[in-house]
Amino acid sequence: MAQFKAVNGRKINFVQDNHYRSTKGVLRGLHCQIQQPQGKLVHIVVGGVFDVAVDIRKSSPTFGKWVGEILSADNKKQIWVLVGLAQDFDVLSDNAARLDKTTDFWAPEYERCIAWNDGSLVSTGPSRASPCFPVKMRNAPRSKQQKDIHDEPLPDPHSRCMG
Numbered sequence: 627m628a629q630f631k632a633v634n635g636r637k638i639n640f641v642q643d644n645h646y647r648s649t650k651g652v653l654r655g656l657h658c659q660i661q662q663p664q665g666k667l668v669h670i671v672v673g674g675v676f677d678v679a680v681d682i683r684k685s686s687p688t689f690g691k692w693v694g695e696i697l698s699a700d701n702k703k704q705i706w707v708l709v710g711l712a713q714d715f716d717v718l719s720d721n722a723a724r725l726d727k728t729t730d731f732w733a734p735e736y737e738r739c740i741a742w743n744d745g746s747l748v749s750t751g752p753s754r755a756s757p758c759f760p761v762k763m764r765n766a767p768r769s770k771q772q773k774d775i776h777d778e779p780l781p782d783p784h785s786r787c788m789g
Contacts, residue, residue: 640727656740658712665729666707673719674698
């Protein structure tokens, strides 16, 4: 955590740890929280995923831009997902286990999912014709159909991506 603090220039307070397990072909889909937005430090402990963060803050100069990275137990890379970004991951290995440290608690009533093929927020990674989605992602609307999705959370000016 000392290196993480050095990169960010400040201490980040993590309040929750999440552990996910998925199998090959699962595409989580873009998701975020419109209230209680979370910053996430993500790493993989088994297998590998392609992880994506997309800026959905309308007033941001990087709105619609994304960063993606292959994270795996072998390469030990991590990604810091800034507060206010939507996130997605695509499982590349037979099995994957992912750990996230978050800056706020999960609040399902504030979670929003965005269609995986939303033309305005394209995240490009390993592609396939028929991804497998969690149930809540199957009919996710496009971002433009969700008026509240672009509300601005509190800015996090000291945060940076980390690979």
